[in-house]
Amino acid sequence: MIDKENNWNQKRLKTGVHFMLGNYAAVEGALAAGCDYFAGYPITPANEISERMSQRLPEVGGVFVQGEDELFSIYSVASAALAGAKAMTATASAGFNYMQEGIGYASAVEAPCVILNVQRCRGENFATHADVMQMRWGASGDYETICLAPSSAQELFDYTLLGFNLAEKYRNPVIIMSETTIALMRERVLVPSYDEIEIVNRAYTDLQPDAYLPFKAEENAPPPMAPLGKGYHTLYTLNYHNEDGSIEWDPKGYDKLYKRITGKIWENRKDICRTEGYLLDDAETVIITYGSEVRPAMDAVRMAREDGQKIGLLKLVTVWPVPEEDIREVAKGVKKVYALEMNIGKYAREIERVCSRYCTVERITKNQGIIHTKDEIYQAIKG
Amino acid sequence: MSVKQNPLRKYIRDGNLPHFFCSGCGCGQVLNYFLKAVDDLDMNLDEIVTIGGVGCTARIPVYLSTDTFHGVHGRTLAWATGIKLYKPELKVVIFAGDGDLVSIGGNHFLHAMRRNLDVTVILVNNFNFAMTGGQVAPTTLFDSITMTTPYGSKENCLDICKLAETAGATYVSRWNTDKPMQSVNSIKKALQHKGFSLVEIMSQCPTNFGRYSLKTGDTKKVLDWIVDKSVPKAKAEKMSNEDLADKFVIGEFVHTEKPVFLGTTVYNQDEK
Incomplete structure (x- = not known):
């Protein structure tokens, strides 16, 4: 450490x-x-x-x-x-x-x-x-x-x-x-x-080995760790386990464990998820994309803006968990969202799931092993 | 009336007994041999990390009062490497069945030996995949009947100790569950050895290997089969390859010193 x-x-x-x-x-x-x-x-x-x-x-x-x-x-x-x-x-x-x-x-x-x-x-x-x-x-x-x-x-x-x-x-x-x-x-x-530079280090227990339960945690939170080789005798098993680490057989134990393991991420998504918005304030349409597609998308948005089109861009820094709140917020204020990605249209499903209640969603996909050019995106979004 | 407790009981994780091994299984014996070795050497279990993958043998460390990794098939030596390189002061002991170690985990096994990773592997060889119900394993003898070789196995079996010797393990020995003193002594040597140590203990599986391959679920008969096939190294040296074809040589095969693995490339400030 x-x-x-x-x-x-x-x-x-x-x-x-x-x-x-x-x-x-x-x-x-x-x-x-x-x-x-x-x-x-x-x-x-x-x-x-x-x-x-x-x-x-x-x-x-x-x-x-x-x-x-x-x-x-x-x-x-x-x-x-x-x-x-x-x-x-x-x-x-x-x-x-x-x-x-x-x-x-x-x-x-x-x-x-x-x-x-x-x-x-x-x-x-x-x-x-x-x-x-x-x-x-x-x-x-x-x-x-x-x-x-x-x-x-x-x-x-x-x-x-x-x-x-x-x-x-x-x-x-x-x-x-x-x-x-x-x-x-x-x-x-x-x-x-x-x-x-901000450095985050994991939490270690301040309990003595006798009192320590390796998988006892607050709701939707990770448990504090124990150092290895210091007498805590932690069992790290793939099998579903109790708070003391021992292998669990009760089906309810499975439910409880995985509710916390998934909940510690999903229920904390507001802390985890990051997005960046560009020219969203007056936008009537928005491109939602991630990764290197952000680069040509940004150029295309600028080109369309020069034409007077009120278009913005939402860049997903966090792809998983889905930054639902940020995406929903954008969807509520626009007529149309473009789901832009370099594949047959995969993450578009997530965007459709979150947005389709509020606006239309149109996919812009390219699955040729080549990034979209700004012109391709510009043509696709041109009113 | 006072109840006398097994002196090795203190090494068992609270609340975990009785164990789940079948009646007659050799895993309980191997657990005892290991704890006897630890006790004889007066080792501190706090400084030992034990590892089990998946399988009957892999459950042995779950009963131990140690830091323990368990539950993924074949990856024991990959875990061991991460721990040993990051915390070289800890002793790492792996309990693996034959399927875990040389079938799914064969590649990791080979490379950990080649690197002379400083860990101890206690291999319990019961000649089949036991936990899954008695399927053919890389250690199953040619022509044996198992749950996936109803017409006999047409695969040649692997001599794991020979493989270990070739791959670069620096301590290698093989015994069977009928040789408790030799097994304990070898485990003690392995635990004190600096470098990759392998102790193979051939063990009876009456439930699966016994019933399907030997047509008996009788523990003694399955063990007798192993004992009859076991030939001490000194005797084996005088026997022909033909006579040794379906025998298991027991004894100590390798005990040497080599530099241990600390990383693929290691920065030495003095040399710069």
Whole structure:
């Protein structure tokens, strides 16, 4: 566990302005957050994350492992996290498939960790949002994930840092939904100074082992953790468990456990969810989008504004849980919402679910492994 | 009247007994052997993390009063790596069945040995997938009848200790549940060993392996089958490969020292 005041290593933070690869920016964001354990398996287009971690992490006292597969990555990250680490892994779509099993485990035992997935389509390194539902629904059983969608190298830094903080606060896996577009793009990245960075550390129990129940928590909240190897004798089992960690057989226990594990995310979505609005005040129509599609969408909105069209944009920083309140607020004040994404139309279902009571929803999708151009979006939204 | 308590009872997690192993199962014996070893060595259970995946053997650590990871099939050594690299001061002990360790977990097993990860694996080999009802395993002997080989298994079985030796494990031994002293001694050596240690204990599964493969649910008969096939290493060295074909060699096979794994790449400030 990184104690900012005591063992923060100055090498951790490369404060200043950089011209930096997106994948590298994610690494720097992780280091800023206090990441001290990384496991990864080679896969394009996420390799630069492992490569830079292998250099940067050991020099600040962290552990780097290249595992034998993605299952290794996710499980060693989950166990390191429970041993006290701020742990992360990174992969791309095909590798993310393998990790689902471990994400299920990490959710069940409430291991705070960060998983960065560079979406790339099947087999090739295409621009895509094809995995947006997998971020939320990939593993078996009941769980909620927190998923953040950066749209630039800067946001790869910012959201990876934020992702660690949310993981620590809620004792839950957090997924950074990257894309080929931004992962392999070099652009301006501002790394803030030490004083400007907020670090959240998980809560540890102040109880003695005799009095400690590892899964006893407030309603819709994560339980405080106990350090490993200090006599707390915590049982971290995937099986559904009682407050004392022991394997539960009563069906009501299942309901109770997963109500809390999902509730701690869903019921706290106002704290978790972040969106950014552009030109929404007088908007009659609004594009709702996420990830790198925000970039051409912003250009298209400006082009349409020049034509006098009253259009705005809602960018979803948090994709999961669905920022329903913010989306609903926008939907209530407009005639039409455009659901823009790079796939066959997946997250559009969520937008339709939230908006269709208030306004019409039109999908703008492109599923060719290529990002929308501003002109394509402009043509689609032109009145 | 005072009730005498088993001296090893203090190592058992409160409220977890009776255990759920079948009558006659060897997992209870292995649990005893491990605790005897811990007790003899006067080890502090607070500093041991025990791990079980999924399966009958994987339930052993659930009964132990330790920090414990449990419940995902085959991933025990991936967990072990995360813990051991982050907290090298903790001792990590894995309880795994043959299916858990070398079928679904085979890849992790291989690479943890190659790296010489400093953990102890106690393998309980009962020659089948027992918890799921007696299906063929990588350790099931050729031609055996199981629930998924009704016409006999046409798969060759794996000698896990030989695999471990080849892959780079630095302590390797094999016994059976009929050899309690040897098993306890080997577990003690493994717990004191710096590096990857594997203790395989062949164990009777009367409920599934016994009934389907040996056509008997009698514990003694299933154990006798294992004992009859067990050949001490010294004797085996004088036997032909043909004679050893359906035998299990028991004894200590590897005991050596090698640098232990601390990470794929490790920064050494002195060298910079």
